[in-house]
Amino acid sequence: MKPAIVMSRLCLLCLISPIGPINMLSSASGGKRIHRSLVEQASRTAKPRSNPFDGQERHIQAGAKLFAGECAACHGENGAGGLSPAPPLRQTEVRQAAPGTLFWILRNGSLPRGMPSFAHLPEQQRWQIITYLKEL
């Protein structure tokens, strides 16, 4: 399947996910989060890991490209926020998240909440995306 098709199916999935409307409602009511954020939830389960590419320019650039292709459709260009219920990724909680937590999120996703798994990407590419996330 072409990536564009996969992406549109995934987005469809997040639109029809039962949590979607609840999430939209919660952001409509003053932006307060009723449920725990995925970062917070994942940090309880994720093992500590260190990012092999942390802060390395070459990998930030590679991560930016991957982000544009894999994530921007939901999280917006440069993670500035996009299609509800996907939250903006340019935010303190994501910037301060442990690398192991972000790695856990990309590996497992949270389909019921509308966030797909990216376990199909090589581990190296997932670390490049995480390296980029830290620079948002």
Ligand code: HEC
């Ligand atoms: C199909 C739409 C979609 C795509 C594509 C997508 N996400 Fe998400 N993502 C979501 C949704 C929806 C959530 C919110 C889940 C929640 O809060 O319950 C989320 C949550 C997250 C979170 C947790 C944010 C927080 O505040 O807790 C991170 C980090 C994240 N995504 C990173 C990524 C990265 C990196 C990519 C690309 C590799 C990506 N996402 C691709 C829909 C998507």
